[in-house]
Amino acid sequence: MSTVKKERKFDGRLQAHLEARTKIIKALAHPTRLFMVEELSQKERCVSELTEMIGSDVSTVSKHLSILKNAGIVQDQKRSSQVYYLLRVPCILKFFDCIEEVLEANVKAHIELVRPCCTL
Amino acid sequence: MSTVKKERKFDGRLQAHLEARTKIIKALAHPTRLFMVEELSQKERCVSELTEMIGSDVSTVSKHLSILKNAGIVQDQKRSSQVYYLLRVPCILKFFDCIEEVLEANVKAHIELVRPCCTL
DNA sequence: TGGTTATTTGGTTATATTACCAAATAACCA
DNA sequence: TGGTTATTTGGTAATATAACCAAATAACCA
Numbered sequence: 001m002s003t004v005k006k007e008r009k010f011d012g013r014l015q016a017h018l019e020a021r022t023k024i025i026k027a028l029a030h031p032t033r034l035f036m037v038e039e040l041s042q043k044e045r046c047v048s049e050l051t052e053m054i055g056s057d058v059s060t061v062s063k064h065l066s067i068l069k070n071a072g073i074v075q076d077q078k079r080s081s082q083v084y085y086l087l088r089v090p091c092i093l094k095f096f097d098c099i100e101e102v103l104e105a106n107v108k109a110h111i112e113l114v115r116p117c118c119t120l
Numbered sequence: 121m122s123t124v125k126k127e128r129k130f131d132g133r134l135q136a137h138l139e140a141r142t143k144i145i146k147a148l149a150h151p152t153r154l155f156m157v158e159e160l161s162q163k164e165r166c167v168s169e170l171t172e173m174i175g176s177d178v179s180t181v182s183k184h185l186s187i188l189k190n191a192g193i194v195q196d197q198k199r200s201s202q203v204y205y206l207l208r209v210p211c212i213l214k215f216f217d218c219i220e221e222v223l224e225a226n227v228k229a230h231i232e233l234v235r236p237c238c239t240l
Numbered sequence: 241t242g243g244t245t246a247t248t249t250g251g252t253t254a255t256a257t258t259a260c261c262a263a264a265t266a267a268c269c270a
Numbered sequence: 271t272g273g274t275t276a277t278t279t280g281g282t283a284a285t286a287t288a289a290c291c292a293a294a295t296a297a298c299c300a
Contacts, residue, residue: 009173010155018151021219025154029145030258031138035130047277053129057260062278064258072226081267081276089225091218098211099141105209106192150288167247177290182248184288201246201297 027071028092032056033064036085040074041093044086147191148212152176153184156205160194161213164206 028034032054039045039053051061065085068074075088148154152174159165159173171181185205188194195208 009159010152010175014155015151018154020223021154021216022149022151024219024222025145025149026257029142029149031135031142032130034138034141034145035134039129048275055130058277059261059279060259062276066278072222072229078266078277083277089218089222091221095215095218096141098209098215099144101211102144102192102209103140109192146287168245178247179249179291180289182246186248198247198296203247 024071024073027067027073030064030067032061033068034096036064036068037073037087037092038096040085040087041090044077044084046082046084048082050085144191144193147187147193148215150184150187152181153188154216156184156188157193157207157212158216160205160207161210164197164204166202166204168202170205 028037035054036050039050047058047062047065050065051058054061065074065076069076069085073087073089073092074085077084077086148157155174156170159170167178167182167185170185171178174181185194185196189196189205193207193209193212194205197204197206
């Protein structure tokens with residue numbers, strides 16, 4: 001009589017939580033936005049400063065910033081006619097360390113593929 | 121005479137590095153793949169087990185796994201006719217803690233918006 | 241060998257993301 | 271007020287992602 005419980009872990013609350021996380025991760029998933037996050041972790045910057053550094057159209061830069069803001073990663077502050085952005089959640093930087101670790105592991109694995117005998 | 125050096129920080133090496141990081145972050149930027157990473161951090165799993173838990177088509181699950189593998193986040197191991205996947209870089213989990221921190225900060229900010237007087 | 245299960249790959253369609261230009265808004269100052 | 275600068279928003283076209291089905295591959299077993 002007892003039907004085998006189907007272990008589907010992917011519903012409701014969990015799904016919503018995963019999507020909330022995904023939104024934040026997606027906001028980070030662009031080279032320009034990564035650059036911004038690192039830059040804004042050093043020092044607040046206004047849109048035109050960032051635009052100068054990045055070299056895309058201002059509208060593009062502004063949209064990238066709004067994606068980061070919308071995800072809660074940066075916050076903005078208007079001062080006179082400029083809008084300054086700054087990093088809101090510093091732990092993001094620790095996260096980058098982990099990404100770096102993945103990259104290093106990848107490089108190492110690649111080297112080992114080429115020269116299987118001698119692990120660096 | 122000396123022209124003002126234009127501080128464009130967004131070239132060559134840096135750009136390549138940002139793109140490498142982006143690839144890894146993108147690989148994480150999907151609810152199904154987040155689920156897989158957490159699942160595989162507990163215990164290795166083969167494709168059909170994951171498929172059962174997730175409830176999408178096997179081909180979809182397989183493609184998600186290949187994205188994670190390609191980014192160097194998981195690794196696979198063939199045993200007889202099954203392919204087992206497991207997390208390759210455990211620091212990814214610490215990363216999730218940071219994402220969680222962002223989420224919590226967002227919730228908090230949202231609550232403060234609604235009731236500006238009483239910080240929880 | 242022929243049939244079955246596990247996994248990957250190719251193709252197609254729907255949706256999402258991105259970049260740029262143009263136009264709208266906002267703040268300032270002469 | 272009119273002109274200028276800073277920023278955001280809307281529109282559009284190009285590209286990237288994602289889901290599913292169908293078919294290919296691989297391992298196994300009778």
